[in-house]
Amino acid sequence: MAVKFIGHVFPHEQSETIPRTGPVVQPDYLRALAQAHEQAGFDLVLIPHSSSMVDGFIVADQTLNATERLGVLLAHRPGFVAPTQVARKYATIDAFHPGRIAMHVISGGDDTDQARDGDWIDKPARYRRSGEFLEIVKQEWASTVGDHFDHEGEFYKVRDAWSSVAPAGGHIPIYFGGASADAVRVGAEHADIYAVWGEPLAGFRERVEQIQSAAAEHGRSLRFSVSLRPIVADTEEEAWAKGREILAVTEKRADTYVSSMMGGDKKPNGFGTNAGSQRLLAFADENEVHDERLWTALAKATGAAGNSTALVGTPEQVADSLVAYVDAGADTLLIRGYEPYADTVRYGEVISLVRSRLAAREPTPVGA
Numbered sequence: 584m585a586v587k588f589i590g591h592v593f594p595h596e597q598s599e600t601i602p603r604t605g606p607v608v609q610p611d612y613l614r615a616l617a618q619a620h621e622q623a624g625f626d627l628v629l630i631p632h633s634s635s636m637v638d639g640f641i642v643a644d645q646t647l648n649a650t651e652r653l654g655v656l657l658a659h660r661p662g663f664v665a666p667t668q669v670a671r672k673y674a675t676i677d678a679f680h681p682g683r684i685a686m687h688v689i690s691g692g693d694d695t696d697q698a699r700d701g702d703w704i705d706k707p708a709r710y711r712r713s714g715e716f717l718e719i720v721k722q723e724w725a726s727t728v729g730d731h732f733d734h735e736g737e738f739y740k741v742r743d744a745w746s747s748v749a750p751a752g753g754h755i756p757i758y759f760g761g762a763s764a765d766a767v768r769v770g771a772e773h774a775d776i777y778a779v780w781g782e783p784l785a786g787f788r789e790r791v792e793q794i795q796s797a798a799a800e801h802g803r804s805l806r807f808s809v810s811l812r813p814i815v816a817d818t819e820e821e822a823w824a825k826g827r828e829i830l831a832v833t834e835k836r837a838d839t840y841v842s843s844m845m846g847g848d849k850k851p852n853g854f855g856t857n858a859g860s861q862r863l864l865a866f867a868d869e870n871e872v873h874d875e876r877l878w879t880a881l882a883k884a885t886g887a888a889g890n891s892t893a894l895v896g897t898p899e900q901v902a903d904s905l906v907a908y909v910d911a912g913a914d915t916l917l918i919r920g921y922e923p924y925a926d927t928v929r930y931g932e933v934i935s936l937v938r939s940r941l942a943a944r945e946p947t948p949v950g951a
Contacts, residue, residue: 586909586941588934589656589808590625590927591919592616592646594637598921599840599885600832608637614649616924621653623931624938629917632658632689634699640672647680654683656758660691661716662702662709667744669716670723673755674748685756686720687778688713690766692857710765712738717757717773724749758808762790762858771797774805776915780859781811781892783866783873784911791912808915809908810890812881813901815929826878826895829921833884841888860887876904890917898929902936909941 594613597603620628628646630639643655657676659669676684690713691697692706704712715736722732726745734741759774760766770777771794779790791807798805814829816822833840864887867879882891894901905916916937920926 585914586937587626587915588624588930588937589915589917590620590623590628590930591917591923592620592628592630592642593923594642594645596923598923599836599881600829600921601923602836602839610645612924613642613645616927617646617649617653619924619927621650623927624934625653625927625930627654627656627685629656629687629919630658632660634696640676643676643684644679647676647683652683654685656685656687658687658689660689661713662691662697662704662738663700665741666716666719666739667723667741667746670720671746671748673720674724674746674750677750677755678748681751685758685776687758687760688717688774690761690769692761692860706763707765710761710763710769713759714769714773715739717769719744721754721773724754760859762862766858767794767797770794771803771805772801776806776808778808778810778917779913780863780887780890781809781877781894782862783877784907786862786866787908787913788911806915807913808917809913810917810919811877811905811908812891812893812920813905813918813926813930813933814878814893814895814921815898815901815926815933817897819896819900822895822897822900826881826893829893830880830884833881833921837885841885857887863887863892866892874904874907876900890919898932898936902933902940905933905937906940909937 592613594608595603595605596612617628630642632639639657643657646655673684673686690709715738719734719739719741723744723746726732731743731745733743756775757773758776758778759770760778761770777794779787782790787809794805814822814826816825863882866873867883871880872878876894876896878893878895881893885891894904908916918930
């Protein structure tokens with residue numbers, strides 16, 4: 584069974600437990616981190632987005648130039664750049680690096696962060712805008728010199744649009760996230776891969792069923808990505824001890840981290856108005872540990888700002904847990920650590936174990 588692994592890159596070392604030192608853009612660090620992901624066996628790396636972050640398109644270009652096969656999952660927030668322009672930007676990167684870029688559409692879960700870039704519409708409207716945005720993006724990718732198009736909707740109006748550059752395969756994979764009914768409605772209609780944070784297996788299966796049901800209404804079937812934060816050590820005891828150390832530091836630095844990296848504010852009832860955060864916090868209130876090693880304490884410490892549930896154990900134990908998510912419906916696994924570079928290197932063992940476990944299930948070809 585094929586499974587894809589997604590990592591996470593940023594142009595400086597920083598996490599819930601590690602404060603940034605030095606400038607925001609450190610080219611040598613980004614290059615080393617990208618190459619570490621490629622060597623560890625990752626297929627893609629997520630380039631995140633908030634109102635205060637560095638330009639993701641430039642980070643994507645630098646990451647692709649520093650590697651040979653690694654892809655990028657470039658996050659983009661609709662509403663600030665015309666969808667026709669965004670479509671050409673992604674298609675242009677794809678022209679230089681065919682098949683190595685994917686789009687992750689984030690509609691925006693925190694009103695404060697949206698306002699920093701001058702966006703004042705409410706969350707339901709943001710999802711409606713995302714849906715219309717994706718309609719135009721797909722049309723732009725499909726347009727040619729002799730096949731222009733017009734569009735007039737609630738948020739966008741274009742006339743005689745077309746693009747001289749198109750993705751090599753005619754389409755770039757679209758990832759989409761969100762736990763609200765509005766998010767599911769838009770993602771089910773437009774996304775190729777739906778991204779879900781690391782909920783307990785029962786919750787993840789519930790999300791898969793809910794989203795696939797919505798996609799079926801459009802005659803579609805989606806793939807799924809799950810995001811987790813493995814904490815790995817040579818023994819289970821060492822892994823849990825490491826986790827407790829990470830939690831202690833995270834609790835002290837949560838406000839600073841959420842403000843500097845996530846673009847929002849940590850709140851007692853969760854990060855912004857994000858429904859995904861609310862779900863993670865509800866699971867944390869139920870139990871600190873689910874499914875043997877899914878640890879929710881770190882999500883609680885940050886108000887569930889971003890993917891923040893951990894898998895704690897040895898490489899073998901974490902690999903088994905990741906395989907369980909594959910069995911539950913995931914074909915893409917996004918994993919990132921609290922020591923970005925060191926954890927990326929260590930995850931190479933986990934990735935190898937997951938792939939070998941899944942490969943062992945494949946039937947031996949006749950005559951092999």
